[in-house]
Amino acid sequence: MEEYVGGLWDRFITRSARRDHPEAAVKLADLERTLGVLFRALGGDAGLRVAPAASQRHGARRRWLSRLAATDERTAPASLDLETLRLPPEIACFPERALNRDLFVWLIAVAAHEPAPSADAWIVRNQIATLRALKALPGLRSRYDRLVAATLAERIAPAALPADEAAQERAVRQALAEPGTVGALPPLTLRKAKPLQPVPLWLYPSPLDEAAKVSRGDTPEEKEEAEEETRPEEVGVGDKRYRAERADMPDNEAPMMLAFRAESLLSWAEYLKVNRALDDDPDPGAKAIADDMDKLAVAQDNERVASKVRFDLDLPSAAADDLPLGAGIPLPEWDWKRHELRADYCRLQVMQARQVEPIPLPEHLRRPARKLRNQFAALAPARRWLKAQPDGTELDVDACVRLQADRLAGQHFSSAGAYLSMNRCERDLACLVLADLSLSTDAWVSDSHRVIDVIRDSLMLFGEALAATGDRYAFHGFSSLRRDQVRFHYIKDFAAPFDAAARGRIAALKPGYYTRMGAGIRHATTLLERQPCALRLLLILSDGKPHDMDHYEGRYGVEDTRMALIEARRAGLKPFCVTIDREGASYLPHMFGPGSFTVLRNPEELPMRLPMLYGQLTGH
DSSP states (O other): OHHHHHHHHHHHHHHHHOOSOGGGOEEHHHHHHHHHHHHHHTTOOTTOEEEEOOOEEOOOOOOHHHHHHTOSOEEOOOEEOSSEEEEOSEEOOSSSHHHHHHHHHHHHHHHHTOOOSOSOOHHHHHHHHHHHHHHHOGGGHHHHHHHHHHHHHHSOOGGGSOHHHHHHHHHHHHHHHSTTOOOSOOOOOSTTOOOOOOOTTSOBOOGGGGOOOOOOOSSHHHHHHHHHOOOOOOEEETTEEEEEEEOOOOOOOSOTTTTOOGGGHHHHHTBOOOBTTTTBOOOTTHHHHHHTOSEEEEOOOOOHHHHHHHHHTSOOOTTTSOEEOSSOEEEEEEETTTTEEEEEEEEEEEEEOSSOOOOOOOHHHHHHHHHHHHHHGGGSOEEEEEEEESSOSEEOHHHHHHHHHHHHTTOOOTTOOOEEEEEEEOOOEEEEEEEEOOGGGGSBSSSSOBHHHHHHHHHHHHHHHHHTTTOEEEEEEEEESSTTOEEEEEEEOSSSOOSHHHHHHHHTOOOOSBBOHHHHHHHHHHHHHTSOOSEEEEEEEESSOOBOSSSOOHHHHHHHHHHHHHHHHHTTOEEEEEEOOTTGGGTHHHHHOTTSEEEOSSGGGHHHHHHHHHHHHTTO
């Protein structure tokens, strides 16, 4: 009976104390794609992505009832850093759903007009962003006024606060009502003064500013790269980012209870295994634990699991590895923070499968291959008569009759032709297919097929279809293991026929390592640029974002790939990406541009969709 009454009381007091409005909540997941498009449309950095912010304790003063019910302790403030715009996972600040949705829109507008980094105080930067947003988007003024009025109604009034906190609250209210009039927050002088109440209309400093710079890599080469890299690293679990501090790994090797101390319980509970080197977290409840923590303690943990994974991803012996073709090729790489192209920063090695056996077309592909060959045979070069030519091998009877009728009518066209000419219609185009052969292609997409199997079937059918057209085409693949091991796999070049040997090389493809896409695109651009064709199509098959072990991840990899694609367009190429990554729509528009990519929801459709896409891209 006591538990039952206690449960009733807990539910009652919790509902009574809550200051949010869950019945009017708006979730970020429902608006994430729309907000991302809006952010870029308003002039925001196209390379940023929209993601949920982490919840944290704000420490501000709360109402008596909230303290009694232990509610309203946490908030998920919006923040902006060099790679990510983080918004609250859910907004339920106001009783009206429309206002909560307007708050998402307002945060997007403020983020798109965030001033350049400076030493200005947090409150000053938010006022500058507010003024810039209202000046550029005057239609938001009415929404902003409604949001300010609703926000002030939910905050504790200055009269109910101690003197120092009341002064800060009045400054915030003035900054919200009259942006640009407050130069700084009054200082807190009292020992027991509480921090400022959360301001949902403003952007807060990013957790990235306080995140630990975690050292990744155990070899001297990796440590040298980690020291050279200037990009700070966020510490996170899942898609959220948290405040972090460096700490030594707890020593838990003492036997049983001999080293137990009761006062160590709280500090021990705050250690969460987040292995940044491998993203390997064996604790299924780690994410839930992290959500309840304000700050993560990050320590270097050199356990055997890391060594095992590094061994599995190590290069095979020379006898078992693919055959290298020639010396390595030095390639540049774009550093988006320094805004410079680092010359000879990567090394690409062209590889060919060792001891490939020529094979016929697999039995399960023969029927669709026959169908595609019949469809694409119509695109093959053919001889046809051109009418009304100034000279030719035969008279054009229709043109002669038309010319005679025009003369009798008193009209004469000296430039009109009266001959038929037999010409051969050539398709002046070349296509290079670059397949992502990273380790992620070993994932299963169905009970019987992996991603690599789908890629093999796609290349087999695509080669059969293009062989019927007579077009010039080449097939290559790529993967990488740090910047000095970019592997470019030879399958078929432009001059070679698509025969049993080429099919054997396709069948020998296997999952590789990581995805240093920029280097692969740059070398493919060099190969395709040599083709003297009017249309040169670079077709990229991918299953995920650019990624490698040595800091080639996040925005660094995206920006390098984007720069490689810009270089390809400057060289006269037409890049196009076909991906099976369902999250591709969040980063592909920035890398490839609108209309230059497609996302396949069902990976098994790739073998049949690829030839059809080729026909659309080449204008047939």
